[in-house]
Amino acid sequence: MQQTAYLPLALALAGMLLSGPVLAHSEQHAAQHSAAIVKEQKPWGIAGEPGQVSRTIEIGMSDQMRFSPDQLEVMQGETIRFVHRNQGKLLHEFVLGTQADLDAHAALMAKFPGMQHDEPYMAHVAPGQSGEIIWTFNRAGEFDFACLIAGHYQAGMVGRIRVLTN
Known part of the structure; x- marks a missing residue:
């Protein structure tokens, strides 16, 4: 019986521990948004x-x-300006990555739907608006893009980019 008294405390503590990285993640993106684009391979x-x-x-x-x-x-070597046009009434986003990266990020977005993020390989586009990213594909291979807003990825809002060698 005593163990059940500790359950709410344990759950609250777990929530606080898990929310720290998300809050740091949000603060990091907010700082990047106001600063110059950070180039990370x-x-x-x-x-x-x-x-x-x-x-x-x-x-x-x-x-x-x-x-x-x-x-x-x-x-390979092309620098592409992606112009994203949201033709719907819902917020959408475009996130470049590998399948594994997108899966991991989508899982976080499902747990923390209000999570803020702003990376140079992402564009958040309000309904009826447009957004853009500029990306250099300096590595060959097959990569993916997706809308990671909770439910959108799971509904199939995904695509694929093949980067061919010269």
Whole structure:
């Protein structure tokens, strides 16, 4: 009987411990948003420079939980300006990554739906608005993109980018 008295305390403590990284994650993104873009090499590339854009690719986002197009091919070394147009009435986002990274981030978003994040490989687009990211694909391979808002990823709001070698 005494053990059950400690259960609420243990759950509260676990919640506090788990929320620390999320709060730090939010604070880190807020700081990055006000500062210059931090260039960090990722398996799928690195933040690009506007003056080095090779081409622009427009991507539609819909409330049917789809991107259009959802399959892309780019050449290794290309710097792409992605222009995202949210044609729906819900907030959507575009996040580049590997399948494993997107799965992990989607799981966090499901647990913490209000989690704030702002990385150079992400764009959050309000209904009826557009957003953009500039990304340099300096590594060949197959990579993914998704909307990681809780429920959107699970409903199939995903796409794939094949980065081909020259």
